[in-house]
Amino acid sequence: MHGIARVLGVDTSLRSTGVAVVDASGNRITAVEYGAIRPPRNASHSECLISIFRGISEAIERFRPEAAAMEGIFFCRNVATAVVLGEARGAVMCACADRGVPLYEYAPRRVKQAVVGYGGADKSQVRRMIVSMLGLEREPQEDAGDALAIAICHVHCRTGLADLMPDPI
Secondary structure, three states: OOOOEEEEEEEOOOOOEEEEEEEEEOOEEEEEEEEEEOOOOOOOHHHHHHHHHHHHHHHHHHHOOOEEEEEOOOOOOOHHHHHHHHHHHHHHHHHHHHHOOOEEEEOHHHHHHHHHOOOOOOHHHHHHHHHHHHOOOOOOOHHHHHHHHHHHHHHHHHHOOHHHOOOOO
C-alpha cells in the first residue's frame, strides 16, 4: 500500500451504530475518530434509520474515506432482530452508495482473526488488542470498538493477499 488509506468502519445497530475512521500507512494504523450514532431514545424506527443514514453520510463528507467496511449478518437466532439489523445495514449501504464510497463486508470471525489472530476471540480480547494496536489510552465503548476492529480488518485484507479482499457490496 502506498500513501495513506482512510477507512470507515461501521458496526450496525438500530440504536447505537459504531463508527470509526482509521488511517493506514505501511504497517501503521492510526485511529482518526471513533464513536457511535445514537438516535434519541424516543425516536421511531424510521427516525433511527434516518439518523444512521445521516450520520454515515456526515462521516463520509467529513473524513472522505476511500472505502467503508461492516460485518455481514451470518447468523441470527431471532428473525425480528435480523430484519431490524438488515434495515440498519441498508441505511449504511445507501449512505455509502449515495456518496460513492465502496462498502465491503466481513464475517465476524474474519474481523477477530484480523485483529487478534484468532477467529474465536471474545469481545474483550478484541478491544484490548485494539487499544494496543492503535495506542489508545483506554478501551473504546463496545460499538466504537467493534467499528475500529472492522476498519482494521479491511486494512489487513487490503494489504494482504489479493484473494482476501472481497468485492464491494
